[in-house]
Amino acid sequence: MRHLRQLEDQSVYIFREAYKHFDNLGMLWSMGKDSTVLLWLARKAFFGHVPFPLLHVDTSYKIPAMIEYRDRLAREWRLNLVVGQNKQALAEGMNHERGRVECCTALKTNGLKLLLEEKGYTGIILGVRADEESTRAKERYFSPRDKNNDWDFRDQPPELWDQFKTSFPPNTHIRIHPLLDWTEINIWEYIKLENIPFMDLYLDRGDGTRYRSLGCAPCTFPIKSTASTVDEIIEELRATKVAERAGRAQDEGRGMELLRKDGYM
Amino acid sequence: MATCKTETEAAVDVRDRMNIVIVGSVDHGKSTLLGRLYADTGTLPEGKVEKIQAICKQQGKEFEYAFLFDAFLEEQQQGVTIDTARTFFQWAGRQYIIIDAPGHKEFLKNMISGAARAEAALLLIDALEGVKDQSKRHGLLLSMLGVKQVTVVVNKMDLVDYSQETFALIEKEYRAFLAQLDVTPQFVIPASAKRGDNIATPSPQMAWHTGPTVLESLAQFSSESEQAEQPLRFPLQDVYKFDARRILTGRIASGRLKVGDQVIFSPSNKSAVVQTLEAFNIEPPPTQAQAGQSVGITLDEQIFVERGEIVSHESSLPLVSTTFRANLFWLGRRPLEMDKSYLVRLATHEVECRVAEIHRIVDADNLSLDQQQTNAVVKRNEVADVTIQTRAPLAFDLYSDFETTGRFVLVDDYDVSGGGIITEMVADREETLRIEARQRDFAWVTGDVTLADRAKHYGHRAALVLLIGPDTTGKTFLAKKVESTLVAEGRHVYMLDPENLRRGLDADLQEGDAREMIRRYGEVARLLIDTGVLLISTTNSFNLPADQTVEAIRTLVHPAPVLTVYMSQETTPSPIEADLSFTGPEDFTSTAHAVLTALKEKGIIAETIGNQPVFQFSI
Numbered sequence: 001m002r003h004l005r006q007l008e009d010q011s012v013y014i015f016r017e018a019y020k021h022f023d024n025l026g027m028l029w030s031m032g033k034d035s036t037v038l039l040w041l042a043r044k045a046f047f048g049h050v051p052f053p054l055l056h057v058d059t060s061y062k063i064p065a066m067i068e069y070r071d072r073l074a075r076e077w078r079l080n081l082v083v084g085q086n087k088q089a090l091a092e093g094m095n096h097e098r099g100r101v102e103c104c105t106a107l108k109t110n111g112l113k114l115l116l117e118e119k120g121y122t123g124i125i126l127g128v129r130a131d132e133e134s135t136r137a138k139e140r141y142f143s144p145r146d147k148n149n150d151w152d153f154r155d156q157p158p159e160l161w162d163q164f165k166t167s168f169p170p171n172t173h174i175r176i177h178p179l180l181d182w183t184e185i186n187i188w189e190y191i192k193l194e195n196i197p198f199m200d201l202y203l204d205r206g207d208g209t210r211y212r213s214l215g216c217a218p219c220t221f222p223i224k225s226t227a228s229t230v231d232e233i234i235e236e237l238r239a240t241k242v243a244e245r246a247g248r249a250q251d252e253g254r255g256m257e258l259l260r261k262d263g264y265m
Numbered sequence: 266m267a268t269c270k271t272e273t274e275a276a277v278d279v280r281d282r283m284n285i286v287i288v289g290s291v292d293h294g295k296s297t298l299l300g301r302l303y304a305d306t307g308t309l310p311e312g313k314v315e316k317i318q319a320i321c322k323q324q325g326k327e328f329e330y331a332f333l334f335d336a337f338l339e340e341q342q343q344g345v346t347i348d349t350a351r352t353f354f355q356w357a358g359r360q361y362i363i364i365d366a367p368g369h370k371e372f373l374k375n376m377i378s379g380a381a382r383a384e385a386a387l388l389l390i391d392a393l394e395g396v397k398d399q400s401k402r403h404g405l406l407l408s409m410l411g412v413k414q415v416t417v418v419v420n421k422m423d424l425v426d427y428s429q430e431t432f433a434l435i436e437k438e439y440r441a442f443l444a445q446l447d448v449t450p451q452f453v454i455p456a457s458a459k460r461g462d463n464i465a466t467p468s469p470q471m472a473w474h475t476g477p478t479v480l481e482s483l484a485q486f487s488s489e490s491e492q493a494e495q496p497l498r499f500p501l502q503d504v505y506k507f508d509a510r511r512i513l514t515g516r517i518a519s520g521r522l523k524v525g526d527q528v529i530f531s532p533s534n535k536s537a538v539v540q541t542l543e544a545f546n547i548e549p550p551p552t553q554a555q556a557g558q559s560v561g562i563t564l565d566e567q568i569f570v571e572r573g574e575i576v577s578h579e580s581s582l583p584l585v586s587t588t589f590r591a592n593l594f595w596l597g598r599r600p601l602e603m604d605k606s607y608l609v610r611l612a613t614h615e616v617e618c619r620v621a622e623i624h625r626i627v628d629a630d631n632l633s634l635d636q637q638q639t640n641a642v643v644k645r646n647e648v649a650d651v652t653i654q655t656r657a658p659l660a661f662d663l664y665s666d667f668e669t670t671g672r673f674v675l676v677d678d679y680d681v682s683g684g685g686i687i688t689e690m691v692a693d694r695e696e697t698l699r700i701e702a703r704q705r706d707f708a709w710v711t712g713d714v715t716l717a718d719r720a721k722h723y724g725h726r727a728a729l730v731l732l733i734g735p736d737t738t739g740k741t742f743l744a745k746k747v748e749s750t751l752v753a754e755g756r757h758v759y760m761l762d763p764e765n766l767r768r769g770l771d772a773d774l775q776e777g778d779a780r781e782m783i784r785r786y787g788e789v790a791r792l793l794i795d796t797g798v799l800l801i802s803t804t805n806s807f808n809l810p811a812d813q814t815v816e817a818i819r820t821l822v823h824p825a826p827v828l829t830v831y832m833s834q835e836t837t838p839s840p841i842e843a844d845l846s847f848t849g850p851e852d853f854t855s856t857a858h859a860v861l862t863a864l865k866e867k868g869i870i871a872e873t874i875g876n877q878p879v880f881q882f883s884i
Contacts (some may be wrong), residue, residue: 003360004280012518014500020503020572044545047561049507093847112444130351134334137350141380150292156348158374158596160410160684162516163610163674181362183353189279194546223338226808 004190008044011178013162015045015125018176022123022165027080028052028112028265031066031073032214034127034179036198037187039079041178042125053080055115055124060090060105061216069199071259084115096218101259103219109264113149116173119185126265127177130255131183132244135260139177140165147171149263184244185237192230213244282360283488284497286380288407289389290369290399294420298389298458299365300330302480305465308354309333321589330458332881334365347380348373357484368399370854371644374596377684380407381713385414385486392455393424394432396438404439405627405648408446409592411668411684415443416452416482423457427470452482454766482541493558496517496581498662498670500612501530505561512543512561518612518669522560522576523553530574531660532585533824534706537564555611567717569824575660575692576669578844579707580812583660583670588691590652592627593643593675597682600642601649601675609653609684610681611661611673618675622652643683652691658699658823663687694813695820698784702821709795723757725793725870728821730801730860733811733843734832739853746857748801752804756870761790763806778808780817794825799869830860842876 006091018025027042027050029035042050056070074081086094089106097104116124130137140156142164157165168174183191191198204210209222227233277456287295303309321328334350347367354361366379380386386407390400407415417439427433443450454463457472462468465480477485497520505512522528526539529537543561555562575583595601599622609618623640627648643649664671664686675683678748720726729749732740744760751758763786770785771778786807793800804814819827831843839846845863847856864870 003279006282009516011557016502016514016559045536046505046507046560047510047512047543051507074365096685131353134350137334138348154347155488156378158681158684160674160681161669161672163681165679165681167676169678169679180756181351183360186360240847241307241309241311243313 001189001193002109004186004193007182008041008190010181012045014040014176014178016164016166017142017164017166018123018125018178019046022174022176024064024121025052025123026055026117026121027052027125027128029056029070029081030214031056031188031199032126033125033191033198033202034129034182036196037190038125038127038179038180039131040194040196041188050077050079052125053082055109055112055121056083057108057115058083058085058199059103059111059216060085061095061107061218061219063201063214063220064159065201066214073197076245082115082119083120084111084118084170086111086114095252096216100219104259105262107148107216109172109262112265113263116149122168123176124173125178127265128177129182129184129187130180132145136180140168141177141180143177144168145173145175145263149173151207151261151263169190185234188230188234188237193237201232203217266780275375278362279386281488282362283385283486284362284364285334285385285387285483285486285773286303286364286383286412287387287389287401288365288376288380289420289639290391290394290397290403293368293387293389293394293397293400294331294458295368296331296334296365297329297769298420298456298464298479298840300333300364300389301458301461301464302363303333303352303354304330305461306354306356306480308356312641313691341614348375356480359488361483363474368403370399370646373402376403377406377410377594377596380410380412380759380874381684383410383412384488385416386412387416387418387482388450389418389420390420390435390439392419392428392435395435396442400439404443405446405596407597408448409594409648410686411672411686414486415447415448415450416454416479416511417450418479419453419455420470422459422462424456424469427455427457427462427468429455429471429473435874436589439606451485452476453722454479454482463804471760484595485882490556492668493521495556497522497526497528497577498583498612499528500578500614500670501570501572501576502613503572504570510543510563511567512563513576514559515576515613516559517554517556519556520578521555522551522562526578528576529568529579529707530568531583532658533570533574534703535568535570535574535824536579536707537568539563540565558723564663566715567642569716573612573616575612575614580822582703583658583662583667584690585658585703586696587658587660588621588652589659589687590624590650590689590691591673591687592648593644593651593685594648595643595645595675595683596675597680599677600644601651601683602642607653607682608676609659609673610665610676611659612670614659615676616659617656618653620651621654624652625652629702641739650688651685653685654693658695658820661687661690663690695816698787698817698820699823702823703782705788705791709787711795716795716797723797723799725756725799725828726868727797728799728826728828728864728867728869729790729794729818730799730828730829730830731815731818732801732832733815733841734802735834735837736805738832738834738849740805740832743830743847743853743856743860744801744803746853747860750857750861751799751870756799757797758801759793760801761793762803767806776808779807783807783809783814784821787818790818791822791825794822799864815841826867828860828863828867828869 094106128136140159201211204226211222227236238244302451317332318328350365351361354363365380366376436453455471456463463478498518500515502515527535540563603620662670671875672686674681748758807814829843831839831846834849
């Protein structure tokens with residue numbers, strides 16, 4: 001378990017740097033397994049407290065159980081929950097049938113943009129991991145976004161030792177990625193080690209399927225699996241050669257590179 | 266593991282983890298090696314090779330293993346890695362993050378970002394091209410970045426007919442180069458990433474190679490850190506007061522920390538005893554911690570300490586100075602200039618600095634050559650030997666003794682623009698006084714009343730207001746005015762005129778003993794400040810330049826806050842950067858109020874007395 005404690009120590013350090021340097025800090029929370037670990041690590045870093053708001057960009061298409069879980073945990077752990085939504089796009093009828101990249105851009109990327117504009121956050125903590133997808137493999141722990149939320153991946157700042165980019169010009173913000181070095185297996189190993197509560201959509205509840213990755217209902221598909229405990233998930237992941245986000249439609253083709261360049265998580 | 270679908274070693278339980286970087290000149294085959302390693306060990310996701318093959322076919326070009334990790338369209342189109350990629354690989358019970366660093370000179374900052382995260386490196390050299398400038402530059406940077414474990418891979422052996430002779434020449438040349446950096450490669454491996462020779466399986470073409478394959482060599486890197494065995498270095502990251510606990514946090518850089526330890530904070534020289542180690546969801550709470558851990562501690566008393574201080578045991582203290590010599594690599598868009606203001610960040614300490622001297626530019630091609638020419642600037646991607654001077658004393662170590670507290674970055678404008686390792690402490694003018702202050706502070710005996718208690722009681726923190734400037738500008742008059750105004754408010758203030766020490770404490774001194782007079786004055790001031798008083802003083806009697814006077818006094822009363830006020834008759838610029846400046850003031854009442862306002866802004870005096878003033882003793 002030493003490797004998990006090493007990952008934890010690094011993530012906690014990143015959290016504390018973020019809290020020290022950003023007056024207006026928020027953390028994206030999607031209720032998925034990575035968000036679950038992210039929230040737990042925040043409580044580790046701040047000794048049981050979460051001293052910044054949790055932001056949820058609600059596309060309105062989330063699996064209903066996710067929203068119930070969100071509201072219940074926010075109540076029980078007394079979290080400062082801020083929900084954002086691109087109401088205009090929804091009023092105009094945006095949905096995945098108009099194109100998955102278009103829908104993600106409108107409801108998630110632009111939904112986040114609107115929330116950032118409204119609240120003026122200068123630092124956003126996100127649970128992206130380098131092993132999820134190849135453009136995320138090239139991220140920094142502290143990754144600047146310009147005033148249009150764009151990611152200039154051609155010219156990322158140097159990141160030396162534990163010295164991160166914590167100063168930035170007005171109207172830009174920094175994305176902070178404490179989970180960058182974690183793998184999907186590490187997430188589950190840590191959930192097991194710390195006995196962290198998580199959504200049971202990740203487990204087979206009798207029909208021989210479970211979700212490996214959670215997102216919007218129309219674009220996220222369960223996998224065939226009989227894993228009904230964390231141990232069984234870990235065992236399954238060690239044996240599998242199927243990519244984690246195979247059930248996420250927006251990843252097809254060059255979808256992610258284009259989405260992320262424009263400010264997608 | 267009955268349900269395991271594969272028999273690869275990937276399924277073995279993880280014992281430890283390690284970050285490895287692949288470096289070397291552009292086109293020497295780093296991304297190809299990485300792709301091959303994954304493909305030959307069966308650690309790629311299903312369909313990944315097929316997906317890339319399809320893209321290649323569509324674009325009408327030959328499949329390359331490098332495309333597996335060069336994610337950006339531009340990278341694939343240009344066939345060059347732009348930015349560092351983290352890739353994940355598990356083998357023989359160890360989880361690796363293998364960092365593919367770009368070799369192109371233009372992306373050196375990305376290579377450095379990758380290598381700075383690594384504990385070990387694979388350094389590639391193209392057998393056909395041999396040792397290039399960039400191969401040496403990368404070797405030099407690895408040693409500066411603290412990557413001590415290096416295995417050299419001589420790649421593209423297929424292009425030189427697997428010639429043992431060619432390999433031996435390259436090995437000899439590069440070993441000689443690394444020896445100058447005190448680096449001994451663990452292995453030098455002949456390989457062909459494109460054809461898979463000596464990557465995951467031994468090459469039948471090179472039976473003469475008796476060493477390991479690249480895959481086997483990974484297991485030979487040690488992930489055991491020796492840092493826990495070193496003396497304690499715990500850079501303070503932040504102080505939290507979310508609930509009843511006042512928790513000091515940070516990551517232990519080296520050594521061990523236990524409940525009950527007497528610890529010293531540098532450069533403030535404060536000391537306290539560790540009362541608890543705080544943790545979330547760990548029962549029972551830990552009683553000790555060691556290098557690498559992010560921890561929180563509480564102390565037996567509430568002392569004012571700030572982010573940036575280095576916690577250690579008294580038996581092994583960090584160095585403290587305003588000046589040090591360092592080897593530095595520069596990555597900024599603008600060249601590094603002398604006498605321009607930068608920020609130095611060392612562990613968690615951040616302080617303004619300037620480059621006092623650029624001794625030489627280090628040429629990777631010829632390390633031993635000592636060019637004596639002086640350089641005005643350090644250009645992007647150059648390595649230089651420099652002297653750096655900070656505005657306030659900094660606690661640090663030599664890089665040869667401590668890794669984390671012996672290195673730093675320089676920030677230009679908004680960007681981290683360079684990094685360096687400290688090679689030498691340079692004693693500054695205050696060195697003697699600083700040592701005296703440290704020794705005196707460690708031995709200082711106090712009662713049960715703390716400075717924080719006194720601050721609460723008096724409605725202000727203990728501090729020193731220094732009035733500087735030419736004679737007859739009204740300094741003494743202003744000092745009296747500030748004193749009486751504050752006393753009228755009920756504050757605990759005292760005007761100490763240095764002249765008062767002359768006939769008494771300094772009676773044995775001659776006129777020329779200015780440094781000794783300052784030392785005695787500083788010690789008296791330190792004593793009074795310890796009583797919680799707000800001290801006001803002029804400085805002309807010392808007969809020394811103002812900057813020297815202020816620095817010496819600052820050193821002796823450190824870490825008490827010092828407010829400097831410059832007074833002149835004409836608009837002559839202040840010899841020091843004063844907190845406040847007045848030119849020929851006539852209205853001393855408003856001037857005195859300006860001083861009061863500054864004291865409030867600095868958090869030295871509280872707005873009101875009696876209403877339980879809250880002092881920011883945490884940060």
